[in-house]
Amino acid sequence: MILKKFKKTLYALSIFALAHSFAEASAKDNNKSYSTLETIHTFSQNTPPANIAISPTGRIFLSVHAFYGEPKYRVLEVLKDGSTKPYPSITWSSAPKEKGPGLADVLGIVADQEGILWMLDGQTEKRNGRIVGWDIKREKHFKTIILQAPTTTKNSFLNDLAIDRKHNKIYVADSSGALIIVDIESGKSRRILDNSPFTTPENINMVIDDKLVTLGGQAAKIGVNPITIDAKNEWLYFAPMSATSMYRINTKDLLNTKLSEKSLHSKVERYGDKTISDGSVVDSAGNVYITSITDDSIGVTNAMGKYQTLFQHDDISWADGFAIGADGYIYFTVNELHRSPVLNEGKRADKGEFKIMRFAPLAKAEQGR
Template identity: 55%
Template sequence: MKTTTTMLGLLLGLSAPALAQGLETYAEFPKDTPPGNIAIAPDGRMFMSVHEFYGHALRIVEVKPDGSTTPYPTDAWAHAPQEDGDGLNGVLGLQVDREGILWMLDGQGENQTGRIVGWDTNTETLHAIHYIGQPAARPTSFLNDLAVDREHGAIYISDTGDGANSAIIVVDLDTGRARRVLEGSQFTVPEDTPMIIDGREVKLGGNPAKIGINPITVDPTNTWVYFAPMTANSMYRVRTTDLLDTDLSDADLANRVERYGDKVTSDGSTVDTAGNVYITAMTDNAIGVTKADGTYEVLYQSDEDLPWPDGFAMGVDGFVYATINELHRSPVLNGGEDASLGTYRIVRFPALSATVSGR
C-alpha cells in the first residue's frame, strides 16, 4: 500500500519551491471514502473522518496498517443517528489525546446541537459527550476543527461561523462549560482574498469562499494555541493560560494574541517541538510550514498529487501525516457537482524536528 509520490521538474532560481519528491503515500481510498481529518493514538492506531462535503453515509473509520478501513467506533456510531440512538451527524475535526480518548467534533445542523464526543479507544466505550449550544455557539456556527489540551483539561474549537462572527470556543472538560472568545476579531475573520484553485475561484453557497478561522492546533507542551483564518496570510498564537483565563475580557485577550508568521490560504495545521507550524496550503496544492522565525516555506508541491491537502496528525513514528481529498471538486464547493477524480489518500513526511504530539 505504501508507495513513493514523485514529481519531475526543474529547480530554477533561488526561490524555487520544493517538489513532492520524497513525499510518501501511506494509504489510498476508494471514491466512497473521501478523507477529512485524521487522528493517531499513542499506540499508533489511526482514525479518519469521512468528509461530509461528499454526502456519504459513513462518518468515521479506523485505518488499518494495510490501508483498509472499518467503521468506527461501531457501525451504529459511524453513521447518522436513528432517532435518539447512537450515531454521529457529521464529523470534521478529531484528535486522540494522551489517554487514548478519541475526541470527535460532531457539528451542529438543522435541529441538532453541536457536540464533542469522546470515545475511549482502550476500552472501546463511550467516554463523554459535551454539547456546544448557545450562547457559546451561534445559529450560523460551523464547528470546524479542534485542539485537545489534556494538561489543562480543555478543548479549543475553531468556529468558522459566517465569517463576520468567526471565533474560538473554549470547552472545560471538567465542567462542560463552553465559552466563545475572539468573535469577529482580526485574528479569526477572513481576509478579502479570493480562493483560487486550478484557475477557478472556489464558491460556497454561490458566493466567493472567504473563510474564517479553521486551522487550530496546540503545541506539544500545551503552552501555545496556534490558529488562523483559512483565508488569511498570517498565523497567530495565544497562550493556553490566557485562553483559559475567564477574568480576561475579549479586548484583553485580543491584546495577548501574537502574530506568529506568514502563511498562505490554508486548511489544516499541526505543530512540532521546534515551533514549526505545518499547514495544508490547498490553493497551492502544497504542504508548507511557518517557521519559528516567522518565515513561510513550501515543503512539498504537486498539482497532480496534492489536490486539496486537508488535515494533519503527528505520528508516534516521527512522521507528519496529512489527508488529500480534492475538496474544491466536492459538490459543496463545486456548484452541486462532484468533479473529483478520486485522489483520496494519506501522505506522510518526516517532521522537521523530533516531535511528540501535544495532547
C-alpha cells in the same frame, strides 16, 4: 602556446563539469526532498477523507467529508492493510437517531496522548453540535459534551479542535468566526474572539487551478479553521482559512476568565506568514505546518515568522488535516475538496485522488495533535 590553449580548454571543461555536477546534485536534492513525501493509503471515491487522528499506539482514524454527500459512516478506522471499518461501531458511526448514539457530521478528530479519540460532531438544524470522546484502549464511550447557545450560534460551523489535557481543555475552531473553549470535566464552554480579525476571513479570493472556489453562490472566504497546540500545551496556534497570517495565544491567557474580550485581543500575537490553508500542526521547534490548498502544497511557518513551501506537487490536491503519528512522522489527508459539489457549484468533479500521505518533520513532533 599549445600548452596555454590546453590549460584554457582544461579550465573551461572543469568549470563545465563543476556546473553540471552542481545542477545534477540540486536535481537529486529536489528529488530526494519530494521522495520523502510518501503515500500511505489510498481510498475509493466513496471515502473522501476529512481529518485524520493517530493514537499513541499507531492506530489511524478518519472522519469522512460530507461535502461529497452524506456518508454512510462518519468515522472510520484505517486498518494496516488499508481497508476501513466504521468506528467506534456501525451504530455510533452512522447518522444518529432521535436520542440514541450516532454521529451527524464529524470533521475535527484528534487522538490524545491518554488514548481518547475526540470527535467534533457538527450541529444540524435539529441537533446541537457536540464533542464525543471515545476510549480507544477500553473501547467504550468516555464522554459527550454538548455545544449550544450562546457558545454556538445558528451560523456556527464547527470545523476543527485541539486537545489540552494539561489544563483539561478543548479548543474548537468555529469557522463562522470564533474560538470556543471547552472544559472537559464540567462540559462548560465559552465563546471568545468572536468576529475578531484573528478569526474572520480576509478579503482574498480562493483560486485553485485558475478557477474561483465558491461557497453558497459566493466566493469562498472562510474563517478560523487551522488550529493546533504545542506539546507543552503553552501556545495555541490558529488562523482563518482565508488569511495570510498565522496567530497564536498563550493558554494561560485563554484560561484567564478575568480578562475582558478586549484584553484577550491584546494577547493574540501574529506568529508569521501563511497562505490560504486548511489544517495545521506544530513541532517542538515552533514550526507550524499548513496544508496550502491553492497551490497543491505543504508549507511551514517557522519560529521567525517566515513561510516557505516544503512540498509542492499535483498529488497534493487539497491537503486537508494533519496528525502526528506515534512514529514521529506527520500524516495528512488529501481530498480534492475544491472539486466537491459544495465548493464546485453543485457538481462533483473529483478524480478520486483520496489518500493519506506522510513526511518527516523539520524537528521532533509529538503525537496528540
